[in-house]
Amino acid sequence: MVGNTLAFLILGFFLGISVLVERVLTQTQIDVGLCPCDLTGNGCDVNCCCDPDCSDADKLVFSECLSNSYLLDDKLCFDRDVFFSENGPARSGDSGNLFCIYFDNDEQRNYYTNQTVITTEADFLAYAAKTRTFSFQSPTDPLTVSSFEPYYKSGDPIYTVFPNGHFSYLGLPTPMTVSSACADSNPTAFYIDHSSSCGRFLGDLATDCGTADFLRASTYFQDFRIVKDPFLLQVFNSTTTLVNPLLGPVDLSDVTELYNNSYTAAFQLETPLQCQINGVLGPCSFTDVPAAPTYDSVTGTCTNALSGVHYRFETNGAFGVDRAFVRFTFADITSSSLTQTFSASFSSVGIFVLKHGQVTSTVGSI
Secondary structure, three states, rough: HHHHEEEEEEEEHHHHHHHHHHHHHHHOOOOOOOOOOOOOOOOOOOOOOOOOOHHHHHHHOOOOOOOOOOOOOOOEEEEEHHHOOOOOOOOOOEEOOOEEEEEOOOOHHHHHOOOOOOOOHHHHHHHHHHHOOOOOOEEEHHHHHOOOOOOOOOOOOOEEEEOOEEEEEEEEEEEEEOEEEEOOOOEEEEOOEEEEEEEEEEEOOOHHHHHOOHHHHHHHOOOOEEEEHHHHHHHHOOOOOEEEEOEEEEOOOOOOOOOOOOEEEEEEEOOEEEEOOOOEEEOOOOOOOOOOOOOOOOEEEEEEEEEEEEEEEEEEEHHHHEEEEEEEEEEOOOOOOEEEEEEEEEEEEEEOOOOOOEEEEEEOOO
């Protein structure tokens, strides 16, 4: 009798485990705990006072305790610091320092319209060519933004402005989190040197060689200007007189358009242009103007494809960008993929007055 009872208990135990495992595998929403600011496993998140990984010594140096909610609902919440911008049509509510996305209740949108299984790289590239978009800079109506900082601070995105008066941020493509593909929406951050490489994938080399924007140098320096000082945008979008905290009242009565004025600057092209031929980097055959990529059907080669972009900025502290330069590298490619390198560097322009009254300037790295 005892043996039968024990066998029954053991069988019930394993059945319970089986049901538990099945429940875990099929569960669509999992309780992530009662500390929503605890975003790092086995590590202390700064200012997260409910994080069990934070010691008393850690909490002593916290500048604040991030707000937390014990209400568990059907939202996906992320720390706002991981988002550069929120450009969707919906408006999000305030959940402390969390950006929350509500689930879509429209069940029809939860089904794929095309469930064809992709089994080869060629099939993947064919589908990617149908849906991919290139958005190095997405112009925005300036009237949609009502406030700007009076000057750039370290880490602020650098603004660009287009001939039609719309503006955007200067993109500095970086690899995506889950793949090496280029994410073009990453902004160039003021005062922050950065360099990264990412991949481009072409559906058809013969066609994309002459049509893909990301293969042309002109995409990255023509038909837009750098906003040297964001105070321009602050004043241009205001009907009242604003005072620059560094310069005092600024007379912008001569600024009649947002694009071409002394507060914006065009990129200056640095030469000689560099071309990589057979793995060797050297001066290009074209010197002053970047050549457009062209496809050679005999050799199956896309010549003069853009492989590198380097932005160099001379800055003057809180007075913003003084001058902007760009340098390009080109390569000949024969495959449907290409690795591009993007970088930005900043140097300071110091202005000094000598004892005899002469004004001089120096350039130094930040």
